[in-house]
Amino acid sequence: MLKISLVQFTPEFGAPAKNLQHIAGLLNGVETDIILLPELCTTGYSFLNQAEALTASEGLDGESIAFFKQLANEHKAMVIAGFAERDGEKVYNSALIALPGGELKVYRKTHLFFREKVCFSEGNSGFFIVDHPLKDCKVGIMICNDWRYPEAARSLTLLGADIIACPSNLVSNVWGIGMAARALENKVYVAVANRCGTETRQMDDGSTQSLTFTGGSVLYNFTGEPIEQADKTEQHVITLEIDPLLTRDKFFNAYNDLLNDRRPKFYLG
Template sequence: MLNISLVQFTPWLGNPTGNLKQIGHLLEGITTDIIVLPELCTTGYSFLSKEEAFGAAEGPDGESIAFFKQLAAAHQAMVIAGFAEKSGNKVYNSALIALPDGAVRIYRKTHLFYREKQCFEAGDSGFFIVQHPFNDCKVGVMICNDWRYPEAARSLALLGADVIACPSNLISDVWRIGMPARALENKVFVAVANRCGTETRQLEDGSTQSLTFTGGSVLYNFTGEAIEQAGKTEERVITLQIDPLLTRDKYFNAYNDLLNDRRPEYYLR
C-alpha cells in the first residue's frame, strides 16, 4: 500500500518562484509516497512563441529542478511535476520525475496540443516506467493531450506500469470520458493532476486568447471509477491510499487477459 497525492492549484504565468512557494505551502504537513503536480506548473501555460517558452524554460541546474529534488528528499516521495525544459537550443513540454536520493528522469510530451506546436518541440524521450524507491510500484508518465492516444497508456501498461501519472492543463471536459477508459482498458491507476484558473493573452493579430482550466484533478482506479475528485476551481491536495499490486492480474474474467489476448499482428501501424 502507498499514498499518492494530486496537487491542484492556479499557477501564475511567468512567476516560477511564486509558483514553487505555492506548491511548498500546499504540501506542508502532507505525508505521501507519490506527488503529482500539473503540466507546466512552474511557469503557467499560455506561451505565444517558441522564443517566449525558451526564455521561461530551465535546464538541469534550474531553480525548479532543485526545488523538486529537495521536495522529494523532504517528503521521501517520488515527485512528478510538469515544467518547460531547455535542452540545447530546444524547449520541451516535460515532466520531471524526482526521487528522494536526488536521481531524476524526464519525460517529454509526445503529443503536443494546439498552439503548443508553435512553442515546443515534439517529445523524443519515449515512454518509460520508474520504480518507486520504497514501494513495489511501477510508475509511468504521460502529459495531458497524450491521453487522447490510447497507444500512450497502452505502451506504459506493456512496460509494467501500475500507476500512470498525468500532469495536465485541461481546458475541456471530454477527458472525463477518455481518462477512465485508459484506466479500464489497461487495468492501471490513472492519476490526473489538473490546474485551475484562467490565463488571458493578447495574440499578434490583436485578438485575445483566454483559457480557463477545468480542474477536477482525480484518481481513477483500475476499473475506471473516480475514487476522489477535486472541484473545478478549488486549490487542494487529494491524498489517497492505493494498492498497486492489484493492477498486475490483467484477467477480467476466467478466460481473458487484457494484454496477453492482444493480436498485434493484425493491428495497423
C-alpha cells in the first residue's frame, strides 16, 4: 500500500518564498509517500511573455529546488512540484521530481496551453517513468493541458505507470471528463493537484487578463471514478492510501486486456 497527498492551494504570483512557506505549513505533520503539488506552484501562473517567465525561473541549483529536496528527505516521500525551469536562455514549464536521498528528475510540459506558447519553450524531455525508491510503485508525470492528448497518458501506461501524476493550473470545467477517461482507458490511478484562486494581470495594451483556477484536486481510481475530490476554493491536502499493484493486471473481463488487445497497425497519427 502507498499514501499519496494532493496539495491544493493559492500561490501568490511573484512570491516564491511565501509560496514555499505556505506549502511547508500545509504539509506539516502529513505522513505520506508521494506529495503532488500544482503546476508552477512556486511562482504563480500568469506570465505575460518569455522574458518575464525567464526572470522568475530557476535552475536545478535554485532555492525552490533545495526546498523540495529537503521536503522529500523529511517526509521520505517522492515530491512532484511544478516550477519554471531555466536552461540557458530557455525557460520550460516543468515538474520537478525530488526523491528521498537527493535524486532529481525533471519533466518538461509537452503540450503548452494558451499564452504559455509565448512564455515557455516546448518541452523536450519526453515521457518517462519514475520508480519510487521506497515503495513498489511506478509514477508517470504529465502537466495540466497534457490531459487533452490521450497519447500522453497512453505513453506513460505503456512505459509501466501505476499512477499518473498531473500538476495542474486548470481553468476549465471540462477536464474532469478527460482525466477520468485517462484513468479508465489505461487502468491507472490519475492524481490531479490543481490550484485555486484568481490571478489578474494588466496586458501590454492596457486590458486585463483574469484567470480563475477551478480547484477540485482529485484522485481518480483506475475505474475512472473519483476516490476523493476537493472543492473549488479550499486550500487543502488530500491524503489517500491506494494499492498501485492493482493497476498491473490490464484485464477488465475474462477476455479483454486493455494493452494486449490494441491493434496499432490500424491506428492513425
